[in-house]
Amino acid sequence: MAYSFAEHRISGGIGADSRYWESLEEGAFRLPRCSGCGVWMWPALYRCGECGSWEQDWPEVDPVGTVYSWTRSWYAFDRTRERASSVPYVVVLAEIPQAGGARVLGALAGPEDGLRIGAPVYGTIEPPAAISQGYPSIRWRIGVREPASGDGQ
Amino acid sequence: MSSSFRGATAIVGVGQTPHYKRGTSGEPELRLCLRAIEAACTDAGIAPQDIDGFVSYGSERNDGQRLMPALGTKEMRYAGLVWGHGGGIPGALNIAAGAIITGQADTVVVYRAMSEYDSPRVQLAVSQSDTAAQYLVNGLDAPAQMCAMRSQRLVEALGVPASTFRAMAQASYFHAQQNPDANGYGTDLTDEKYESSRWVSEPYRLFDCSRENDAAVAVILVSAERAADLAQKPAYVLSAPMGSAHGWGAREENHEPYWSAGFESVARRLWAESGYGPSDVDVSQIYENMTGMGVSALIDHGFCTPQNAAEVITVDNLTVPGGRLPINTSGGNLAEGFIHGMGLVTEAVRQIRGQSVNQVAGAALSLMTGGPGDTLVSSALLGSEDTL
Numbered sequence: 001m002a003y004s005f006a007e008h009r010i011s012g013g014i015g016a017d018s019r020y021w022e023s024l025e026e027g028a029f030r031l032p033r034c035s036g037c038g039v040w041m042w043p044a045l046y047r048c049g050e051c052g053s054w055e056q057d058w059p060e061v062d063p064v065g066t067v068y069s070w071t072r073s074w075y076a077f078d079r080t081r082e083r084a085s086s087v088p089y090v091v092v093l094a095e096i097p098q099a100g101g102a103r104v105l106g107a108l109a110g111p112e113d114g115l116r117i118g119a120p121v122y123g124t125i126e127p128p129a130a131i132s133q134g135y136p137s138i139r140w141r142i143g144v145r146e147p148a149s150g151d152g153q
Numbered sequence: 154m155s156s157s158f159r160g161a162t163a164i165v166g167v168g169q170t171p172h173y174k175r176g177t178s179g180e181p182e183l184r185l186c187l188r189a190i191e192a193a194c195t196d197a198g199i200a201p202q203d204i205d206g207f208v209s210y211g212s213e214r215n216d217g218q219r220l221m222p223a224l225g226t227k228e229m230r231y232a233g234l235v236w237g238h239g240g241g242i243p244g245a246l247n248i249a250a251g252a253i254i255t256g257q258a259d260t261v262v263v264y265r266a267m268s269e270y271d272s273p274r275v276q277l278a279v280s281q282s283d284t285a286a287q288y289l290v291n292g293l294d295a296p297a298q299m300c301a302m303r304s305q306r307l308v309e310a311l312g313v314p315a316s317t318f319r320a321m322a323q324a325s326y327f328h329a330q331q332n333p334d335a336n337g338y339g340t341d342l343t344d345e346k347y348e349s350s351r352w353v354s355e356p357y358r359l360f361d362c363s364r365e366n367d368a369a370v371a372v373i374l375v376s377a378e379r380a381a382d383l384a385q386k387p388a389y390v391l392s393a394p395m396g397s398a399h400g401w402g403a404r405e406e407n408h409e410p411y412w413s414a415g416f417e418s419v420a421r422r423l424w425a426e427s428g429y430g431p432s433d434v435d436v437s438q439i440y441e442n443m444t445g446m447g448v449s450a451l452i453d454h455g456f457c458t459p460q461n462a463a464e465v466i467t468v469d470n471l472t473v474p475g476g477r478l479p480i481n482t483s484g485g486n487l488a489e490g491f492i493h494g495m496g497l498v499t500e501a502v503r504q505i506r507g508q509s510v511n512q513v514a515g516a517a518l519s520l521m522t523g524g525p526g527d528t529l530v531s532s533a534l535l536g537s538e539d540t541l
Contacts, residue, residue, distance in 0.1 A: 005286075013285025014403060021286070043285065043405040069309075069411070071301035074352040077294035078277065079284070088352070091291050093302055093406050103407050105291045117309045135290040 001026070004127075008134030016044040019058045024125055024136035030058040031099045040100030061099050063123030063138060064145065068095040068103050070115060082131045092140040094121050107132075109139035120144050156392075156426050160541040162250040163380035163387035166197025166373035167499040172336055172490030176269035178367035186215045186266035187223050189369035197373050198384035199260060204373070206231035206261030208249045210241035211493060212278055215266050231258035235395065235531070239440055239494040239524025240415070243533035244395030246498070249374045259375065265495040266369035285405050296442055297362050299406070300526055301354040304445025307412040308356055311459040313452075315356055317466040318444040319347050321480075322360045322487055324471035325441070329484030331510040336364060337488030361444040363486035370495035372502065377541075388505040388519065388535040392426035394419045395523075395531030403528045414446050414525030416453035419532050424455070427534045431455040434534070435516040436504045437480045438497035441487060446525035447480075454522065454532065473511040482511040497521050498533075505537050 005021040016032075023030040032044045036053025047054050070092045076084040083089060090108035092115075095101055106123060108115070122145040123138040168189045170178075178185060194201045202225035207217030217232045231252045235241030242265075249261040272278050284294070293299055307313045326342035329335035340346075342360060350359040380387035398418035400409040408415070424430050431454055441447030448466060451457055456478055457465035470476045483489045483500040490496060501521040503509045509516075517537040523530050 010284075010286040010289055012283040013287065013405065017286070042407055043287065043403075069302040069306040071298055071305055071354045071356075072352070073292065073298055073301075073354040075354070076292075077298070079289055079294040080292050083292045086292075089292055091293055091298070091302070103411075105287050105293065105406060107291050117306065131292075132290045133286075135286060137290050 042102035168192025185369035206258030240527025244531035264371035329488035335484035414449035
């Protein structure tokens with residue numbers, strides 16, 4: 001499979017997260033866990049700082065958690081100018097209990113009602129788009145997902 | 154306290170160009186850099202060609218190799234760059250001092266120059282294109298947005314009132330009224346003016362965010378022994394630790410404690426090596442890329458706790474002459490201007506010399522904290538001869 005994100009590769013971070021973006025493009029939310037000691041790690045690392053293992057598992061994770069923090073941006077800065085028509089927009093840092101409390105960024109989708117730290121959120125996966133720099137993305141929605149759209153945990 | 158570092162070196166010269174609004178200096182970075190270094194040499198009474206060490210931080214592009222032909226450098230003996238961004242400023246003082254203490258160099262300049270005349274948008278030059286995909290994909294580009302989430306946590310989860318952010322901004326603007334070179338000179342930042350300013354990224358308003366400038370700053374370090382014979386009153390480097398604790402570093406919003414500015418381990422070493430504590434400090438230059446991160450830096454250094462921050466971080470308490478915790482006495486990054494934080498070092502030195510436009514009477518211990526929330530941070534405590 002030719003991945004869109006690989007054609008729009010952003011360098012600058014640690015860079016061990018290709019599997020994350022591949023998975024999102026395939027429609028699955030996966031986060032890395034050390035094969036050696038089982039600790040969840042996010043952002044993805046090449047080597048486990050706890051046990052020294054170089055191997056990771058990427059289990060599928062139910063994208064359900066809570067708002068750890070958030071900001072509402074009123075300006076589209078240079079490198080994210082594709083967001084200009086969305087201003088103001090909210091970005092949520094969601095804490096995922098099932099993945100050891102990993103905190104994963106995503107733009108907010110849907111109503112802002114109830115936006116606060118600790119509020120329940122669930123994620124929906126968006127395909128690659130210009131607004132997300134040619135990458136797939138997870139978007140967080142406030143509330144508890146209705147059973148019809150998934151079976152929860 | 155057995156430290157071969159404490160008080161072994163001093164800042165003996167400072168120089169800086171005016172703060173030009175970004176893109177308006179009409180001068181390339183290298184030229185601004187040379188102007189600042191020459192000014193620092195003149196201030197110190199040192200010949201530019203005698204500088205033998207060059208140190209900077211972040212994404213500084215004007216390496217010593219490019220400077221030495223125009224300075225007439227007799228011999229470059231030492232060069233170094235502290236990784237990261239503004240977090241590394243006192244760290245740059247640290248490695249400059251280390252070079253002098255170990256005999257690798259005698260006269261070291263620490264400097265930073267930025268100009269949009271021949272450089273990319275200053276904001277990009279500062280972030281040096283090292284932003285992880287996770288940010289840009291989700292609409293986060295500027296440090297203001299990332300720091301906003303950390304400050305939101307400080308306010309909403311730890312209960313530190315946003316009034317502390319306003320106090321940081323107003324204290325800086327208050328001090329800028331005595332500094333004609335400050336960008337905020339002539340701006341009376343009333344409660345109403347602050348509260349009605351536009352949001353940038355909540356909880357930050359326009360006046361919570363620093364502004365970038367075309368400008369350059371340089372300071373010169375020599376051994377304490379040499380410093381005693383030079384023109385200016387020395388500002389001794391008592392301690393300038395750098396680093397990051399376990400759980401910090403490059404973690405893409407997964408660092409701990411999340412709301413913090415990252416100084417806990419550095420501050421612990423700062424107080425231990427210097428032999429002083431927060432209550433001993435006379436005046437502080439607190440790097441505030443954004444107000445909320447300056448509040449976190451004050452908490453990290455032990456000036457207050459999340460519980461009593463609202464009582465400690467008030468305009469009255471942060472300003473000269475009456476405040477017990479005077480900060481950013483030339484206007485700081487917010488109201489004087491932003492040379493990637495380096496202007497705070499010169500002001501910390503001026504306070505020791507008694508040359509600040511908002512002088513703290515008898516200032517002997519002068520703190521400068523580096524860029525808060527960076528993946529590597531550092532702090533420096535400068536002192537007069539009496540503090541050695």
